[in-house]
Amino acid sequence: MIENSYTFLIQYFRLLKSIDKIDFEKRNGIIPVVVQDIRTKDILMLGYANKYALTKTVETGNAHFWSTSHNRLWMKGEESGNIQPVEKILVDCDSDALLYLVNSMKPACHTGNRSCFHNELG
Amino acid sequence: MIENSYTFLIQYFRLLKSIDKIDFEKRNGIIPVVVQDIRTKDILMLGYANKYALTKTVETGNAHFWSTSHNRLWMKGEESGNIQPVEKILVDCDSDALLYLVNSMKPACHTGNRSCFHNELG
Numbered sequence: 001m002i003e004n005s006y007t008f009l010i011q012y013f014r015l016l017k018s019i020d021k022i023d024f025e026k027r028n029g030i031i032p033v034v035v036q037d038i039r040t041k042d043i044l045m046l047g048y049a050n051k052y053a054l055t056k057t058v059e060t061g062n063a064h065f066w067s068t069s070h071n072r073l074w075m076k077g078e079e080s081g082n083i084q085p086v087e088k089i090l091v092d093c094d095s096d097a098l099l100y101l102v103n104s105m106k107p108a109c110h111t112g113n114r115s116c117f118h119n120e121l122g
Numbered sequence: 123m124i125e126n127s128y129t130f131l132i133q134y135f136r137l138l139k140s141i142d143k144i145d146f147e148k149r150n151g152i153i154p155v156v157v158q159d160i161r162t163k164d165i166l167m168l169g170y171a172n173k174y175a176l177t178k179t180v181e182t183g184n185a186h187f188w189s190t191s192h193n194r195l196w197m198k199g200e201e202s203g204n205i206q207p208v209e210k211i212l213v214d215c216d217s218d219a220l221l222y223l224v225n226s227m228k229p230a231c232h233t234g235n236r237s238c239f240h241n242e243l244g
Contacts, residue, residue: 015244032154032219034165041163043156046219058243089243093231097154097168099239109215117221121180121211122137 015058023095024051030066031096035108038087038101044108045116047076049098057086063100082106137180145217146173152188153218157230160209160223166230167238169198171220179208185222204228
């Protein structure tokens, strides 16, 4: 039990250290987050995260974002119940964009659609 | 031939009209673009587009972006040769994020990796 807690703490601090390497400053503190279904590879939505939102995602295991319109933290599903458990977080080569790989069958869009990208240009 | 040209013009003006509906202003003229392989559904990169870059993408059929660091238009592959032919463009529910579905087997990352998202957090 103590050993498990120790391993958990090591992993947790390693993640916090990784978060510190993300280049939030380049984008004025807020970077884009692509959300992809880890099984179907469908792109579900695009949100934004600051350091706080990413830390909350790592701590809770559920996708958190920073609302650029309301200027506040939000958890995906906090109202709809359609939470997005995050299985993996990838960082791009410039460390200024994120990819949440989520395990959720629920609609990601506020319109009820599975994906927010449901309209073709034209 | 005249009929084909007419059809082409109709489609072209329809696309230009669609571009006018994109909410570039909400993000100060520049919105994020997710690039996904249309066959494997791998996410290749995240770039940015203004109205000019999106119009060039529609006109040429190759992925164009707006460089936020160099403040200029760029075509993916203009130096490396790894162009990204765009088969479909999707718009998100808020009309302030784009998805280019591309048909390219080439590396998308300047590091030579297939995807810019090749590092896991932690």
